[in-house]
Structure formats: C-alpha cells, structure tokens
Amino acid sequence: MLQANSFEIAGHLEAETEGLPHSVQSGLKVIAPPRLMTAEDVDLTHAAIIGNFPPRQCGLATFTRDMYTCLSKALPDADWNVVAMNDPGATYDYPLEVTHQVPQNDITAYRDLADELNSNGTQVLFVQHEFGIYGGPSGAYLIACLERLNMPIVTTLHTVLENPNDEQRRVINDLIRLSSTLVTMAHKGAAILKRVYGVADAHISVVPHGAPSRPLRNTNEFKSLLHLSGKKTLTTFGLLSPNKGIETVIAALPEIRKTSPDVVYLVIGATHPHLVRDEGETYRDSLKQMAKDLGVEDNIRFINRFINDNDLIDILQATDVYVTPYLTETQITSGTLSYALALGRPTVSTPYWHAVEALANGVGTLCPFHDSGAFATAISALLGDDKMRSDMSMRAYMAAQPSRWSAVAQAYVNRARHDVMAYEAPAERDAQALPAAPSWAAIQRMTDDCGIFQHGRYRLPDRQHGYCADDNARALSMVARQSNLGPLTAEQTQLAYRYAAFMNHAWNGEGFRNFMSYGRQWLDDGGFDDCNARSYESLVDVARSNLPADLRQWACDLGYQVMQKAGAWASLRSRAVMIKALVRTFGVFGDAQDIQVMVRYLTRDVHERYKSHSKHGRSWFEPELSYDNARVCEGLIVGGAFLSEPDMIADGLTAMRWLIQKQTRGGVFVPIPNSRFSADGPDHPLYDQQPLEVLATIDACLSTLRITGDEHWKAEALRAFAWFHGENTSGLSLLDGDGGCYDGLNPNGLNLNQGAESILSYPMSWAALKAEL
Numbered sequence: 001m002l003q004a005n006s007f008e009i010a011g012h013l014e015a016e017t018e019g020l021p022h023s024v025q026s027g028l029k030v031i032a033p034p035r036l037m038t039a040e041d042v043d044l045t046h047a048a049i050i051g052n053f054p055p056r057q058c059g060l061a062t063f064t065r066d067m068y069t070c071l072s073k074a075l076p077d078a079d080w081n082v083v084a085m086n087d088p089g090a091t092y093d094y095p096l097e098v099t100h101q102v103p104q105n106d107i108t109a110y111r112d113l114a115d116e117l118n119s120n121g122t123q124v125l126f127v128q129h130e131f132g133i134y135g136g137p138s139g140a141y142l143i144a145c146l147e148r149l150n151m152p153i154v155t156t157l158h159t160v161l162e163n164p165n166d167e168q169r170r171v172i173n174d175l176i177r178l179s180s181t182l183v184t185m186a187h188k189g190a191a192i193l194k195r196v197y198g199v200a201d202a203h204i205s206v207v208p209h210g211a212p213s214r215p216l217r218n219t220n221e222f223k224s225l226l227h228l229s230g231k232k233t234l235t236t237f238g239l240l241s242p243n244k245g246i247e248t249v250i251a252a253l254p255e256i257r258k259t260s261p262d263v264v265y266l267v268i269g270a271t272h273p274h275l276v277r278d279e280g281e282t283y284r285d286s287l288k289q290m291a292k293d294l295g296v297e298d299n300i301r302f303i304n305r306f307i308n309d310n311d312l313i314d315i316l317q318a319t320d321v322y323v324t325p326y327l328t329e330t331q332i333t334s335g336t337l338s339y340a341l342a343l344g345r346p347t348v349s350t351p352y353w354h355a356v357e358a359l360a361n362g363v364g365t366l367c368p369f370h371d372s373g374a375f376a377t378a379i380s381a382l383l384g385d386d387k388m389r390s391d392m393s394m395r396a397y398m399a400a401q402p403s404r405w406s407a408v409a410q411a412y413v414n415r416a417r418h419d420v421m422a423y424e425a426p427a428e429r430d431a432q433a434l435p436a437a438p439s440w441a442a443i444q445r446m447t448d449d450c451g452i453f454q455h456g457r458y459r460l461p462d463r464q465h466g467y468c469a470d471d472n473a474r475a476l477s478m479v480a481r482q483s484n485l486g487p488l489t490a491e492q493t494q495l496a497y498r499y500a501a502f503m504n505h506a507w508n509g510e511g512f513r514n515f516m517s518y519g520r521q522w523l524d525d526g527g528f529d530d531c532n533a534r535s536y537e538s539l540v541d542v543a544r545s546n547l548p549a550d551l552r553q554w555a556c557d558l559g560y561q562v563m564q565k566a567g568a569w570a571s572l573r574s575r576a577v578m579i580k581a582l583v584r585t586f587g588v589f590g591d592a593q594d595i596q597v598m599v600r601y602l603t604r605d606v607h608e609r610y611k612s613h614s615k616h617g618r619s620w621f622e623p624e625l626s627y628d629n630a631r632v633c634e635g636l637i638v639g640g641a642f643l644s645e646p647d648m649i650a651d652g653l654t655a656m657r658w659l660i661q662k663q664t665r666g667g668v669f670v671p672i673p674n675s676r677f678s679a680d681g682p683d684h685p686l687y688d689q690q691p692l693e694v695l696a697t698i699d700a701c702l703s704t705l706r707i708t709g710d711e712h713w714k715a716e717a718l719r720a721f722a723w724f725h726g727e728n729t730s731g732l733s734l735l736d737g738d739g740g741c742y743d744g745l746n747p748n749g750l751n752l753n754q755g756a757e758s759i760l761s762y763p764m765s766w767a768a769l770k771a772e773l
Contacts, residue, residue, distance in 0.1 A: 040417065041421075042417040042418075042420050042421050044075050044078055044123055044124065044413070044416060044417060044420065045077065045078050045079065045121075045123070046078065046079050046081075046120070046121045046122045046123050047071070047075065047078050047079075047080055047081075047122065047123060047124050047125075047126065047416070048080065048081035048082070048083060048117055048122045048124070048125045048126070049064065049067065049068050049071070049080070049081075049082055049083065049125070049126040049127075049128070050064075050083035050085070050102075050113075050125065050126070050127055050128065051063070051064030051067075051083075051084075051085065051127070051128030051130075051133070052064055052084065052085050052128070052133055053065055053082065053084035053085075053092075053094060053098055054095075055092050055093060055094070056084070056086075056087070056090075056092055057239075057270065057273070057306040058239065058273075059238065059239070059335050059336075060128060060130050060133065060158060062309070062335070063128065063158075063209075063210070063335060064084075064128050066210055066309075066405060067126065067128070067156075067210065067408075067409075067412075068080065068082055068097065069405070070210060070405040070406065070408060070409035071126070071409050071412060071413065073406075073409065074406075074409040074410060074412075074413045075413060080097070080099070081099045081100060081116075081117060081120070081122060082097050082098045082099050082100070083098075083099070083100040083101075083102060083113060084098045084100070084101050084102070085101075085102055085104055085133050085134065086101055086102065086103050086104060087104055087133070088103075088104055088105055100113060100116075103135075104133065104134065104135045104141075105135040105136075105141070105731065106135070106666065106667065107135065107136070107141050107144055107666070107667045107668050107727050108666065108667025109667075110135075110141050110142065110144045110145035111144055111145065111148060111667070113145055114144075114145045114146070114147075114148035114149050115148065117149060117151070118148070118149060118150050118151070122151055123151055123152075123420050124151055124152050124153070124154060124416045124419065124420055125146075125149060125151060125152075125153050125154070126154050126156070126412065126416070127142070127146070127153055127154070127155040127156065127175075127179070128156050128158065129142070129155050129156060129157050129158060129159075129175060130158040130159055131159055131161075131168065131171075135731065136726045136727060136731050137167040137171075137725070137726035137731055137732055137733045138165075138167040138168045138170070138171045138726075139171055140167070140170070140171055140174075140725060140726045140727065140733075141727065142171075143171060143174045143175070143178070144722065144727060146174075146175075146178045146179075147178065149178075151420075151423065152180035152181075152416070152419035152420055152422075152423040153178055153179045153180055153181075154179065154180060154181045154183060154412065154415060154416055154419060155175055155179040155181070155182055155183065156183040156184075156185075156207075157175075157182055157183065157184050157189060157193075157332070158185075158332070158333060159332060160184055160188075160189040160192045160193060160332050161192075161330075162192050162196055162330065166733070166735070166736065166737045167726070167733050170435070170725070170733075172197060173197065173435075176193075176197055176199055176203070179203075180419035180422070180423060181203065181204075181205050181415050181416075181419055182199065182203055182204050182205070183204075183205050183206075183207050183412070183415075184204065184205075184206055184332060185206070185207065185208055185209045185332060185333035185354070186206070186208075186332050186333060186353055186354050186357050186358075187206055187357060188332060188353040188354075188356070188357060189206070189332040189333075189353075190204045190206050205411070205415050207408055207411045207412060207415075208338065208402055208403040208408065209333050209334070209335050209338035209354075209403060209408075210338070210403060210404070210405040210408040210409075211338045211339050211341070211342030211343075211400060211403045211404060211405065212309070212313060212339065212342060212343070212404075212405065213342070213404040213405065213406065214313060214317070214342070214343055216343075216344045216393065216394070216397045217317055219233070219317065219318050219319065219320055221317070222314050222315075222317040222318035223318045225314060225318070226314070226315065226318050228264060228318055230262060231262050231263070231264045232260045232262055232263045232264070232320050232321075232383045233263075233264050233265075233266060233318055233319050233320045233321075234249065234256075234263065234264070234265040234266065234319070234320070234321050234322075234323055234379065235265075235266045235268060235315060235316065235319040235321075235322050235323070235340075235345075236249065236265075236266070236267055236268065236322075236323050236324065236325070236336075237268040237269055237307070237312065237315070237316075237336045237339075237340075238268075238269050238336050239269050239270060239271070239272040239273075240267070240269050240270065240271045240272060240275070240283065240284060240304075241271070241272040241275055241283070242283060242327075243326060243327050243328065244325070244326060244327075245325035245326050245327045245350065245369075245370075246267055246287055246325065247287065247290060248325040248327075248350075248370060248371070248372050248375055249265060249323050249325050249372075249375055249379075250265070250287060250290050250291050250294065250296065250300065251290075251294070251372035252372040252373070252375040252376035252379065253265060253291070253294065253296040253299050253300065254294055254295065254296055255372075255373070255376035255377075255380065256376050256379050256380050256383070257296065257299060258380075259380045259383070259384050260380065260383040260384065263299055263383065264299055264300070264301060265299060265300045265301070266301050266303065266315065266319070267287070267300065267301070267302045267303070268303045268307055268312070268315060269303070269304075269305075269306070269307065270304055270305050270306045271283065271284055271304065281304075284302060284304065287302070288302065312339065313339075313343065316339060316340055316343045316345055317343055319340070319345050320346070320382070320383060320389065321345070321346050321347070321348055321379055321382050321383060321389070322336075322337075322340035322345040322346070322347045322348075323347070323348050323349065323375070323379070324336065324337055324347070324349040324350065324352075324355060325349070325350055325367075325375060326349075326350050326352045326355075327350070327369060327370065328352065328369070329350075329351060329352045329353055329356075329369075330352070330353065331352040331353055331354055332353055332354055333354045334352070334354050334355070337349065337354060337355060337358060338358075338400070338403050340396075341358060341363065341364075341396045341397075341399065341400040341403070342397070342400040342403055342404065343397070344393040344394065344396050344397030344400075345393065345396060346364065346365075346382050346389050346392040346393050346396065347359060347363075347364035347365070347392075347396065348364065348365045348366075348367060348375060348378045348379055348382070349364060349365070349366060349367070350366070350367060350368070350369045351366045351367075351368070351369070358399070361395075361399075362392070362395055363392070363395050363396050363399045364392065364396065365378045365382075365392075434766065434769055434770060434773065435725075435766075437485075437763075437766065437770075438739045438762055438763045438766055439738050439739030440492060440495075440739055440763070441738035441739050441740075442459075442736075442738050442739040442740035442741070442754065442759045443475065443478075443495070443739065443759055443760070443763070444491075444495070445459070445461070445738075446461050446754070446756055446759060447475070447495060447498065448461070449498065450467060450498075450502065450516075450520060451467045451471075451472045451475070451498060451499060451501075451502035451516075452467065452471050452472055452475045452499065452756045452760075453465070453466070453467060453471075453755075453756060454466060454467055454468045454470075454471055454515075454755065454756055455753070455755045455756070456743070456753045456754040456755045456756075456758075456759075457753060458752055458753060458754070459736075459740060459754055462753075462755075463518040464518070466515065466516050466517040466518045466519075466523075467502065467515075467516045467518075468514050468515050468516070468531075469502070469503060469506040469512045469513060469514045469515075469516075469531055469535055470514060470530075470531050470534055470535075470757075471755075471756035471757055471760070472499045472502040472503055472506070473499075473503060473512075473531075473534045473535045473537070473538040474534070474538070474756070474757065474760045474764070475495070475499045475756065475760055476496065476499035476500055476503060476538040476541070476542060477537060477538040477541040477542075477764065478760050478763055478764050478767070479492065479493075479495055479496040479499065479547070480496065480538070480541035480542045480544075480545035480547055481541055481545070481764065481767045481768070481771070482763070482767050483496075483545045483546040483547050484544075484545055484546055484771065485767060485770055485771060488547075493547065493548065496542070496547050496551060497551065500542065500551055500554065500555075503535060503538065503539075503558075504554070504558065506526075506535070507535075507558060507561075507562070508525070508526050509561075510526065510527075510565060511526035511527050511528070511531075511532045511565065512526055512528075512531055512532050512535040513525060513526040514526065514528050514531045529569040529570060529571035529573075529574035530571055530573050530574045530577070530628075532562070532565070532566075532569050532574060533566070533569055533573070533574035533575070533577040533578045533581070534577060535562070536559065536562045536563065536566065536577075536578065536581055537577055537578075537580070537581040539555040539556075539558055539559035539562065540555070540559060540581045540584050540585050540588070542554075542555035543555040543556050543559060543585075543588045543589060544584060544588060556588065556589040559585070559589055559590075560589050560590055563582070563585070563590055563595075563598075566578050566582075566598060566602075567598065567601065572606065572609060572621060572622060572632055573626075573627075573628050573631060573632060575602045575605060575606055575635065576606055576631050576632045576634065576635025576636070577631055577635065578598075578602055578635075579599055579602050579603055579606070579635040579636075579638055579639040579642075580631075580634060580635055580638045580639075580703070582595050582598055582599050582602070583595075583599060583638055583639070583642045586642075596642075596643075599639055599642055599643065600639075600643055602635075602639065603635070603636065603639030603640065603642075603643060603645075603648060606621065606632065606635055606636050606639065607636055607639075607640075607647075607648050607651065609621045609622065610636065610651050610652075610655060611651070614651070614654075614655070618658070619651075619654045619655045619657075619658035620655060620658065620659075621655065625659075625662070625672045626672075627672075627692065627693065628692065628693070628696045629659055629672055629693065629696065630656070630659060630693070630696040630697040630699070630700035630701075631696050631699070631700060632655070633652050633653075633655045633656040633659060633700055633704075634652075634656075634696075634699060634700035634703050634704070635652075636648055636649075636651060636652035636655065637649055637652035637653060637656065637700075637703060637704055637707060638703055638707070640652055641707045649707070653704070653708070656700065656701075656704060659697075660697075660716055663693075663697065663720075665686075665729065666729070668719070668722075668723070668727050668728055668729060669694065669697070669719050669720045669722070669723040669727070669728065670686060670689065670728070670729055671689045671690065671693030671694055671697070671723070672693055673685050673686065673687050673688050673689055686729055686745075686747075687744075687745060687746045687747050688744050688745065688746045688751065689723075689728070689729075689744050689745040690743065690744040690757075690758070691724070691734065691741055691743075691744065691757070691758045691761035691762065691765075692757055692758075692761055694720050694721070694723050694724065694761060694765060695761040695764050695765045695768075697716075697717070697720045698717045698720050698721055698765045698768050698769065699768055701713045701714070701716045701717035701720065702714075702717050702768055702769070702772045705717070705772065706772070714772075714773070717768075717769060717772075718769070720765075721765055721766075721769060724741065724762055724765070728745060729745070730745050730749060730750075732745065732749060732750055734750070734758075734762070735762065736754075739759070739762070739763065740754045740759050741754060741758045741759045741761060741762040742754060742758060743755055743757075743758045744758070
C-alpha cells in the first residue's frame with residue numbers, strides 16, 4: 001500500500017508541475033517510499049551455541065565445533081557464547097572459545113544458563129540436539145533451559161525418531177513448541193516431523209550436514225603418506241560399536257580379495273566410550289577374531305583412536321571406496337558419509353535414511369542390510385573399474401557442493417536472521433510451558449460403579465483394599481476443578497455423580513466414614529479428622545464449579561451440615577485444610593459471620609502451634625514433618641490474609657520458605673519422604689517420594705502467589721510440577737501414556753504401582769497451574 005500510494009503521489013506531482021519552468025521543476029523531489037525491513041537487515045551481534053565440544057570425543061562434539069567455526073566466520077563481528085555439555089563425572093580442557101560448561105545432570109545449571117543468555121543480549125541460540133547428552137528423562141533438562149529463554153531458538157535435530165517412547169515424544173514436542181526453526185539434515189527427517197509430530201513446513205529447514213571443502217585429488221597422492229601405495233583401500237570411519245555393521249564388510253572380504261588381492265579395509269576410530277565402559281574391547285576383539293577365522297586378517301587394519309579432522313581428510317582422500325554398512329535404516333544423518341562425499345569418495349552403503357537420499361541418482365551404490373554378497377559384488381566392481389570409480393567420484397563431489405561448511409553456515413545465518421526478525425517473546429511463557437491437559441484414561445480404569453479404588457497393583461485396581469472416602473473426595477475435587485477450565489464430556493460428568501454418590505453415602509451425620517471393602521461394606525465408623533476436612537473441601541469445590549446445578553445444590557446442602565462439625569476436628573492438617581475451604585465457602589453457602597468466627601478460631605490455633613514449636617531456626621508447627629506439609633503453611637497464610645493479620649501471614653511465609661528449603665536438593669524438588677516422617681534433619685532421607693507432597697506444595701505456592709504477588713512462588717510451583725516430568729533426584733518421569741502416575745520414587749527407581757492418590761495428584765496439579773497461570 002505504501003508503494004502504490006507513493007507512485008500515485010509521484011504521478012500526481014508530475015502532472016501538477018507540467019508547464020512550470022524547469023528551474024522550479026528541478027527543485028521539487030519525489031519522496032521514495034520507505035523500504036520495508038527484511039531478514040537481511042537483521043544485524044546478528046550476539047549469538048550462542050550449545051552441544052558437546054572437543055576434546056570430548058564424539059561426532060556431536062566435532063559437529064558443534066565445526067558449526068561454531070563456520071558460523072563465526074559468517075558472522076565475524078558477532079560475540080559468541082559457546083556452551084559445552086559435560087557428561088557425568090567428566091571434565092575437559094576446553095579451548096578458549098568455550099565460554100560455559102553445563103554438567104549434564106545439574107538442573108540448576110540449565111536454568112542459570114538461560115538467565116545469563118537472557119541478560120547478556122544473546123539474540124539467538126543454536127541448539128545441537130541428540131538424545132543422551134542432556135540430563136533428565138530423555139534430555140528433559142534442556143527444556144528447563146529453553147523454557148526460560150527470551151530469544152528465538154534454532155534447533156538442529158541430529159536424530160528424528162519415528163517411534164519415540166512417551167518421554168522422548170514429550171521432549172520432542174517441547175522442542176517443537178519452543179524452537180523457532182527445526183533443522184533436519186535430510187528430507188526424510190522433515191517428512192517424519194510433519195507426519196509423526198504434525199510440524200508445519202514453515203517451521204522446518206532442511207540443511208545438509210556440513211563437510212570440508214577440498215580439491216578433488218588422486219588417491220595415490222595420499223596413499224604414500226599412509227604407507228598404502230599399491231593398495232586398493234576401503235574405509236569405514238566413526239566410533240566403533242555393533243550398529244556400524246563392520247561384520248558385513250569383513251564377511252565380504254574373501255570374495256573381494258579374489259579380484260583385488262591387494263585390498264585393505266581401514267576401520268578407523270576408537271571404540272565407543274560407553275562400550276569400553278561396559279565391555280572393554282570385547283567387540284573389537286571379536287571383529288579381529290572374525291577376520292582371522294576368514295583368513296583376511298592381513299586385509300584389515302584397525303586404528304583404535306580418535307582421529308582429528310586433518311588426519312581424517314588425508315585418510316578419506318586415500319580411500320578408493322568408502323563403505324557405511326550400518327545395520328538399521330533409522331539414521332537421519334551420517335557425518336562420515338557427508339565428509340566422504342564432499343571429498344569425492346565412491347561410496348557403497350546400506351539404505352539407511354541419509355544414504356538413500358545422499359546416494360541417489362548414481363552418486364553411490366546401495367546394498368541390502370546384512371547382505372555381504374551384495375557388498376562384495378558392488379565393491380569388487382568399483383575396485384576393478386577405474387573409470388566407473390572415477391565417474392562416481394566426480395558425481396559425489398558435485399552432489400556434495402551444498403554441504404560445504406560455508407554454504408551450510410549461510411543457510412543457518414539466513415534462517416536465524418529471519419527468526420530474529422519475526423520473534424515475539426510469549427506474553428505468557430509460564431502458561432504456555434504447561435503440557436496439554438492430562439488424559440483421564442487412568443482415572444477411568446481405576447473407577448467402577450461404586451467409586452475410585454484406593455490402591456493399584458501396577459496399573460490394575462487392587463480390589464483387596466477396596467475404596468476410601470479420602471480418594472473419592474480427591475477425585476470429586478479433581479472433576480469439579482477441571483469443570484472450571486472448560487466443558488467436560490458426558491462421561492467425565494458422570495464420574496462426578498459417581499464420586500458424589502460415594503461421598504454422600506460416606507457421611508453418617510457426624511463425619512465421613514473412610515474405608516469400604518470391595519464387597520461394599522464400611523470398615524470404620526468415621527471420625528478421621530483429615531478425611532473429614534478433605535471431604536468438606538471437595539463439597540466446596542463442587543459448589544464453586546461448573547458441574548450441573550443439581551450437583552452444586554447437593555454440595556451446598558451437605559456442606560452446610562458438615563461445616564457445623566468442623567470445630568471438633570483437632571488435627572493440625574484438618575484445621576489447615578478447613579481454613580482454606582471455609583475462606584472459599586464465603587459467599588457460597590453458610591452464614592458469613594459464622595464462617596469468619598470459625599476461620600479465626602482455626603487460624604489462631606494453627607498459629608499458636610507454630611509459635612510453640614518454631615525455634616532455633618526450625619520454623620515449623622510440630623516436632624516433626626509429616627505428610628501434606630505445605631498445606632499447614634498454606635492454611636496459616638490464607639487465614640491470616642482473610643483476617644488481615646500480618647503476623648500470621650509473616651509466620652506462614654517463614655514456615656513456607658523453611659519447608660521449600662527442606663524440599664530442595666541440587667536445584668530440584670525433593671518432597672519429604674513419606675516413609676520416614678521423623679527424619680527432618682538438615683539432609684532428610686531422599687525416599688520414598690510421593691506425588692501427594694507435590695500437589696500440596698503446588699497448591700500452597702499458588703495460594704501464596706495470589707496473596708503476596710511475589711513471582712518467586714510461581715517459579716516454585718513450576719519447579720515442583722517439573723518433579724512429575726523427571727526433574728527429580730532420580731531423573732525419572734512419574735507419568736505413563738494414559739494419564740497414569742506412578743506411586744513415587746524409591747531407592748530402586750519408580751514404584752510402579754498406580755494408586756488413586758497418585759493418578760489424581762498430577763491432573764489436580766495441572767489444573768491448579770492452568771487456572772492460575
């Protein structure tokens with residue numbers, strides 16, 4: 001529109017000045033339309049890259065170094081932050097360009113890195129992503145860093161999984177959500193991103209693996225340097241491990257030797273460090289024994305060391321045929337194949353994804369997986385025909401032009417400029433950080449026509465332990481709170497009626513009976529204070545929900561009856577829960593003055609307990625920690641705010657900070673273990689950790705956030721929520737694929753049972769955060 005109007009003005013001005021003296025016309029100037037900003041106008045002056053880095057010995061380290069080198073040449077005036085990942089227990093003597101080191105399993109370091117990149121003016125972060133180098137379940141700790149960044153993220157996916165497990169899918173989905181651009185090195189990777197993960201074309205960039213730029217030279221020039229003069233050379237390069245398929249080529253050597261007796265197969269590279277750690281050199285020794293058994297030990301040379309780039313290039317330029325006999329198709333990229341093609345090496349390979357694309361149109365030869373006969377035929381043909389080999393060499397060299405590092409760098413820089421220009425910091429980063437709403441499938445499989453089962457045996461309802469009002473109250477609260485976030489399905493609403501019917505039957509006029517057998521027989525007469533308070537809270541949740549009107553009316557009527565008995569419930573936690581529930585009752589049912597009197601009575605009692613037991617830096621309400629600890633702090637803070645009592649609020653906050661400190665270790669949330677309540681010294685035992693404590697802490701933090709406005713409590717709530725997703729002392733996700741949640745963490749890892757308390761804690765935590773953020 002600007003351009004069109006400017007041309008109109010120019011034409012109009014020309015018409016108006018026609019006939020005027022030339023001296024007058026020459027003094028009039030047409031103002032050119034303003035030029036719209038393009039990506040080329042973006043000045044990239046501060047950038048960062050994260051991945052492994054030499055002297056760490058792996059392909060990703062080499063790639064990250066080469067990527068940094070080519071990007072820094074393309075952006076010579078930019079300041080760089082180069083972030084190197086350290087594997088557990090390892091330290092490295094990095095070169096000066098490495099500005100940051102992140103220990104793989106230190107979640108705090110990831111968050112600190114994000115904060116520093118935000119504060120130092122970094123405009124874009126280039127992420128090298130591979131499973132196994134970042135901490136947490138399937139590398140989830142990286143997400144904790146990316147969540148906090150206020151800049152576009154260009155993520156290079158070195159692996160694109162077609163069939164990820166639940167944890168891997170969660171991490172990939174988070175990378176998709178947080179990255180401005182996803183780079184894959186093959187069109188197959190782009191196809192998987194679109195088909196499996198629903199990524200739009202505009203979100204994906206296909207950029208080949210980088211490779212060196214060298215003149216195409218005769219192999220004989222380099223063979224003499226390696227004492228290979230007069231030999232026909234085959235080469236495979238990379239960290240040695242069983243998935244490389246070296247056996248396929250060794251088995252082909254007897255046949256190849258019939259037509260090329262001077263053949264030498266170079267197996268270049270150190271054994272994979274994980275393999276050395278677990279098995280030593282057993283695998284390499286087995287390959288040597290195989291060669292000996294076949295009588296070709298003189299035709300194979302193992303070079304067991306990490307090869308630097310210059311030596312690798314010399315070896316490749318001395319290679320007559322490069323072979324990549326990998327055993328499976330699911331490899332999106334191979335840096336060694338990219339290098340070989342860039343140096344014009346004729347190549348014979350199995351049809352893994354990268355090779356299928358790179359070797360198309362006669363660039364190389366593909367052989368079936370595990371087919372030694374096919375490899376023998378293809379390699380023998382190339383070694384025996386100099387023209388065939390020369391022609392394939394030229395085709396490979398020309399086809400690899402786009403993979404030269406200079407071209408790769410320009411593709412990345414162009415994309416980064418585009419992303420920086422288009423980037424808008426999300427206004428609600430924390431709300432967007434929440435995953436999708438949890439599935440209710442686990443809750444439904446744990447519920448029958450009576451109610452929700454108390455315990456699970458693995459994923460099965462444990463009928464031996466029947467039902468309890470505690471858990472049916474939690475289930476009723478969960479449905480009620482979810483109804484305020486959006487419409488429920490008919491099936492979900494029906495669950496509310498089922499749980500309400502259980503609670504209605506549990507009420508005996510004085511309190512709620514708690515335990516019921518699978519045979520529908522009550523096993524107690526009621527009178528458990530904490531159960532009574534939790535049951536009352538569920539009625540308040542229903543009364544304040546968007547559930548059907550008849551359920552809300554039932555909750556108000558029963559809630560009014562229950563409220564009259566609350567003064568007799570003397571346990572600390574029942575009183576803390578009742579304080580919050582009564583404050584939420586205000587204006588819904590019951591007499592306002594009666595509610596205020598009861599809140600004052602209960603809050604003063606909780607406050608007196610705090611003042612009696614809090615001393616010598618131990619800011620707590622009782623001699624030892626127990627379960628649902630954060631709810632006690634929450635009760636005092638909520639009650640103090642309702643009553644406008646600053647001292648109560650201040651003491652509640654002190655207790656809350658003390659508890660949070662107790663529940664933090666190594667930057668991750670560590671709930672008080674339910675197995676040993678009394679051990680609450682400076683370093684309480686780590687296990688068993690259970691989801692109920694996480695839910696209690698999230699609820700308490702969000703209540704504190706609402707009352708104080710202090711954003712610190714939002715961060716604490718999110719940190720506690722991350723415990724479910726693997727940001728915990730074990731690095732394990734507590735979740736499974738159907739909305740289920742395991743019963744906790746123990747010294748051996750996950751407690752694989754899924755009881756009602758656990759499977760309800762996660763969706764209730766999610767709903768609390770969703771409603772607040």
